[in-house]
Amino acid sequence: MSSTKETQALLGDEAVALGAIHAGLSAAYGYPGTPSTEILEYLIEKSSGGGFKAAWCTNEKTAMEAALGTSFAGRRAMVTMKHVGLNVAADPFINGALLGISGGLVIAVADDPGMHSSQNEQDSRFYASFAGIPCLEPRNQQEAYTMTRDAFEVSEKFHVPVLLRLTTRLSHARAAVSSSAQANQKPVSKSKDKTRWMLLPAYARRNYASLIEKQSNFFAWSEDYAANKLEMDDPNQDLAFAVITSGLGGNYYEENLEDLIAHRGGKIPARLHIGAYPFPVGKIRKLCEKAKELLIIEEGQPFIEERLRGLLPNAIPVSGKLDPWDRGGAGVVNRTGELDPDNVRISLGLDPKPSVLTGADGSPAVKLPPLPGRPPQLCQGCPHGDSYETIKKVVAELDPAEDHPTVAIASDIGCYSLGASPPYSVPESIVCMGASIGMARGASEAGIKYAAAVIGDSTFLHSGITGLIDAVSVDAPMTVIILDNSIVAMTGCQETIVPSARLKDLILGCGVKVEHLVELEAKKQFLDENAIKLKAEFEHPGLSVVIFRRECLEAFRKRQKKGKE
Structure with missing residues (x-):
């Protein structure tokens, strides 16, 4: 594979594969499923003499686990599957967000809106949100190539897996893609902090807290990411009518933009295109400050819409577990661990209860020492x-x-x-x-x-x-x-x-x-x-x-x- 800059006509799937190769891929694993199959087929074809490994696995779960092993060794890995395959891989996928990813790990998942060859229309963005990891959604073949390379960088920057969400029309359509110089593969460098790779409860709780702490960084990254583009600087902008697009929805919007402008008396609607998640909250708020009407165009399920539409008739402040992410607060309701009467009363604005038993006169009666830690261990003679x-x-x-x-x-x-x-x-x-x-x-x-x-x-x-x-x-x-x-x-x-x-x-x-x-x-x-x-x-x-x-x-x-x- 040449490392010089060139332009090729590629399927969206092939653009993802080429982006992975040029990012310094060491190994790719997957299970075939339309519309994702061509990603690994391309990688398998190019792996001969390409200095990286690519192989089909028994199922998506084993593919995910093999890629985690590559990442543990400090090298870059990709996993490929269709959307329903992510159900099979859910266990290592969700848990992978809590690990100390060292070699970049990208999960390329191709959704199938319209069920061309699938049993449902599930939207993989929900999985990324559920796992609490970044998600990139290219809108064309060039972005498929560029975002794949970006995804490896983001994975290593934040030490989490990154989901790359594709859809059928993008995966199976061909367009010109300009590629850039190929990066060198990373050497083997095994993770030295074993606790980041062992999800025993004590470590998992700490790692989950670490993942929650990273959320504000993900929001900041998303706010600055170039694919999250806000368009509202034109003097002819119609600020009362705003549009949010994502993925291929952005392409379909632009195809109708000329007629839309004429229909609206020469006014260009204010618009935000979202290509990376979590949401660029600041740009959404800026877009909606003066808008009286908001139209959301997204491929797949109403992932963005259901979060913005809301259920309340009036705009009222809503507090809860999300405050630390998008409002800069300290968190009104605990995001990690269990709720209990004590931490809920704090959320209600009540003073905490005293931590010691008191006598009739209010003075401390019995002081309760903290319970000693009792880590589990193997039975004697096990x-x-x-x-x-x-x-x-x-x-x-x-x-x-x-x-x-x-x-x-x-x-x-x-x-x-x-x-x-x-x-x-x-x-x-x-x-x-x-x-x-x-x-x-x-x-x-x-x-x-x-x-x-x-x-x-x-x-x-x-x-x-x-x-x-x-x-x-x-x-x-x-x-x-x-x-x-x-x-x-x-x-x-x-x-x-x-x-x-x-x-x-x-x-x-x-x-x-x-x-x-x-x-x-x-x-x-x-x-x-x-x-x-x-x-x-x-x-x-x-x-x-x-x-x-x-x-x-x-x-x-x-x-x-x-x-x-």
Whole structure:
């Protein structure tokens, strides 16, 4: 791919793909779905000799997780899908907003207004708003190229994923696109702050608070972003009638502008085009200061309109959770955490209740000390502890450096997540059910030498199988470590959907080579022996699966108790 400036006739999808390549893309993953398919098809075609990877995945969720792994390694990644595919990827997508994105991560989603080949007309802008991340909406092929490049910069500036919203007419129409010099790919630079990549409740609460704090920065960025263009400086401007357009709505408005001006006696309506979200609140307010009538033209669902139309007949001040974002206030209602009688009374303007019990005379009767913190931990004698001791020993041998830059250990949701805390401190990422395998794949393909996924047996059955199939399809140089305690331990020792005895056959059925499927007994006396076998699989230049087996102690006790009854 040439890095010199040139003009080509490209589909909107192809313009996105070219923008990603020129932004220094390292890896792209996706699942085919009209009208997004051509993005990854173009990238796959250009990846041969292009210095980046592009591949289809089992589904959109595993694609998102592989891209998160690439970002964790400090390199730029793109995920592609159609709008309903974002439903499948919602778990890692929403959680991804809370991570410490280091390599830029762009999610290109193509919506299908009119349902040309889809089962609904859902609008992906709602997902971006729900996740609390920036969204870019190009209106033509040139903007599709430019905004894709911008999206990577915005992602790395704010350390969040960025959604790029396309629609059918833009994705599948062709126009001239002028491209600029290609950026260099970023080197591997694994994230050093593990707490930004592990969504254990304590970390997740902090990371969510950080995301909320970023919202004011997103609004400031949106206010200044060039695609959010306010037009109301012409002396012939009709300020009483204002128009807001977005995406392709801007094109359709401009196609009728000449006739509209004639119809309105030579007056040009004041207008704001929105190409980036969250809303440029200041420009909207300036536009509407003198307007008596506002028309909103947007492709897809009434995302802008329902936020501006309102339900109240009169313009009255409205306070609540949004105050810190667009009014510069301190927040009338808490945006993070739960509501309770104490913080609600503050919102109502009432004085806080006293924090100590008082006697009849009003003097303090009993002083209540703060409760000590009690972080959760693995049960004494838990088999996962012995498994983590083995993994920790192998990692130290493979890479003695303090932060193990050549090793990446992705983990998952389950009681084994507690291995992220001392004394083990092994997992470096915890995102959502099944994400560990996709992330390990992405990290390995981004250049991490020793990438591993640690996943429980029930989580593997829940949503790890598809990620394993992805890894099998490319023989990814990574190790999947399944901690099999024969039960769904974290939620109360329910039976797994497939018993442990059948796990080996299931994994072999997915295509894992029998010589690289290793079963180990998770016991302290076998630590050195297990470490030798595990290390060999880490060093294998392809896919391997290691199963650590030992029954959960709580499940054993319940089984014993049930046998006595």
